[in-house]
């Protein structure tokens with residue numbers, strides 16, 4: 276589909292989405308969502324309300340766990356039941372290894388991840404919060420409600436994507452995960468990604484972004500630019516990653532400018548996946 280036609284459809288969808296209450300899509304004077312101003316080159320740090328955690332680059336553990344089933348064939352040939360079975364195996368292995376027992380948590384439930392096991396799009400957050408811990412499901416609190424709106428604005432249903440976190444257990448006081456905690460838990464996320472094998476990943480916030488990308492850049496420099504995550508062997512697939520702001524940050528700084536940035540990031544993902552605003556493939 277031509278870029279201009281897609282962009283018109285996106286704008287129309289944004290208007291419809293707003294009528295339906297998807298209010299995170301920013302509206303300008305014309306009443307339509309528009310491309311935001313590009314981030315100034317000098318803007319290198321996170322806004323003050325989201326302090327950049329000192330998380331050094333995290334590399335996969337030297338001996339990542341063995342992948343049970345890999346998706347090496349064409350995506351269309353995959354059976355959701357088989358992929359879900361691989362995810363269930365991984366969860367059992369995570370529970371047996373219990374990497375979170377090596378650090379302090381405030382958890383009652385493991386929040387492993389949920390969604391379509393064959394999703395084309397995966398969202399990766401940081402760690403469960405109170406509501407997620409209570410229910411055992413990712414992104415079901417306030418940030419989750421905003422994430423749902425973001426997904427809806429893309430013309431998708433939450434059930435069509437896969438949602439996971441770097442840490443599978445709640446940190447005390449919702450603290451930002453430490454580099455050690457990320458190092459211990461990231462291999463399971465990497466394997467989860469390899470099993471779902473999405474066509475694109477959206478990382479939400481700095482810890483998730485840095486966990487996947489070999490970068491020490493700030494969020495304002497990373498967001499809005501495609502990067503690549505190399506899934507673990509034997510798939511070794513290069514999966515495009517779009518970093519964007521965490522919905523919890525957006526809730527704290529719900530400005531037109533920040534919403535426009537996130538919406539612009541999501542539009543890039545829609546374009547890449549050939550999603551029309553109605554959720555149909557535009558190709």
Ligand code: URA
Nearest residue numbers: 400401402403413414
């Ligand atoms: N924030 C996250 O990063 N993950 C969740 O699941 C909920 C809030």
